[in-house]
Amino acid sequence: MTRELDSYLRMDKFPHMWCPGCGNGIVLRSLLQAINELELDQDRTVIVGGIGCSSRAVGYLDFNTLHTTHGRALAYATGIKLARPELNVIVITGDGDATAIGGNHFIHAARRNIDLTVLLFNNNIYGMTGGQYSPLTPANSKATTAPYGTIEPSFDISELARSAGASYVGRGTTYHTGLLKGLIKSGIENKGFSLVEAVAACPTAFGRRNKMKGGADMIMWQKENAVNIKKAAQMSPEELEGKIVVGELHKQEAPEYTAMYDNLIARVMQQAGGGSVTPLKGN
């Protein structure tokens, strides 16, 4: 039984702080649709954000919400999930938050395959501070700290997550909202570390410095440049240059960290001959 999405929002906290044309609202809607269709219990769901435009979303969401320090959302979330594995823990982060200042926490959370779902709003820029380049800013782009164009190569964060040990990786865009919702659902359902990268437009801090017009034009750019993973498999690296590969990029069964820890506790307690770890049968 699905509900009105408003019922997941703290309506008294609106209007939101995002600029006209920002893609964050579209990503947030996809998240709420996924939560709604999965019928997650708001009381049993924790949503953790870092610092930045996207991370501020947590303040609008009627769940247990935690707005942490810059880059550290995954480390906080790790503590929450390990303390109470029965809670659904979702992390909202941006490209700067997750891949620059939070890069170390990102690869280690992925390596542990701890059951967190990371929704990474990738707008290719530090928006809140006014448009500085991030590790996901495409090379040769302009930013307030790259007035002559960036000379650094960018990460493929989905590829990084996969190689670090994430058991689920997907990428969608704010044009492909049905796909994005489906990826978030699968990410939440996956028992392990899941990354869903949502390509989102920042017309204010990225678009207008990089010859892209408004938010709608940037969404059309996503439509024109996205290539589904199945089609991409048939294409050469040259053909894929500058394209965004979308879809379910990686899925693999792997032991989940908090489940492993519970097993460890059971093993230690059994060895110690202490508290019974299996329920006693009968009376």
Next chain:
Amino acid sequence: MSNVLEMGRLMQGNEAVAEGALAAGVRFFAGYPITPSTEIAEIMSNKLPQVGGKFIQMEDEIASIAAIIGASLAGLKSLTATSGPGFSLMQENLGFAAMAEVPCVIVNVQRSGPSTGMPTAPAQGDVMQSRWGTHGDHPVIVLSPSSVREAYDLAVKSVNLAEEYRVPVILLLDEVVGHLREKVVLPAQEQIDVLNRQGPETPPESFIPYTSGAKGVPPMANFGDGYRHHVTGLAHDETGAPNNSPVVAEELIHRLHNKISDNLADIIIDDSRFLDDAEIIVLAYGSTARSARHAVKEARRQGLKAGLYRPLTLWPFPEQKVLEIAKKAKTIIVPEMNMGQYRLEVERVVGKHCQVKGVNRVHGELIKPGEIYDTILEVV
């Protein structure tokens, strides 16, 4: 089992911290290896699973304190332990815990600094950092033990204070106390006062997360218990929502400080010897207080009116007591394994009531009783 405890056992300071934390109900530890505090992590990794608790070795100290804050928000009493460089890395999230009022305990076993310094050598150079290390005006409680038994007792006290006042508590050891081995007799579990955080008494619909409760501390709802609310390091109103109003910010920062300053009698712990007629008082903490005790005893044997004052709570500073002492004394001697960090605070408080003199060493070795005794003779 209890017989063994009654007979006493040889125990290290770091081990006593771990045992005390467990006795106080700590069930979550996140940490990163660093000398000279690593034993605490090693012991917790061994013992926590035995009692159903969780240990995790994080990727760095920033993540370690973040993880314990997360675990505390989810309801577990939480601890981390580190030393100098790691303590520096923890400052960012220590401020978060102060601002968002998340109970947690950070053990810092001080070593010689600055920077990597002398990793295995003792120092007391983090006294000011423990008070003011994170940016902004923030409340904090800092306790410092001088013996293995005191490390145990103050570990219990740290956890209790963190839970009761919803504040990060720093348990500040120095390498000498951390690695010291002494025979200790530990109290039985049932003799230990264990305090738990105050939960909300209102139903979720009428729960306002940051309204003052008993002692000025807001009742705390754990994540997952049905009290959905927002927690942030931004300035926030009573609902926890970010708020930039000057009035709201001013009230918030004052309330955070008042919950400590209004309850000093609860929070300040100290100890003294021969103060009644003392004219020369040695004010010392941590391992330096052990040398100070010897020096004062020797002075008494020689007929000198010497006394010892030992703050176990370093911060908040025991102003009232120090002022009271200063009014009767001629000189207060403050020996420290630093350039005089705590002495500055003593000077600020005593003003012109008496002379203040430091005995300061930063060479990575402890201060010997003779060095303090010589200073007593100098000022007679």
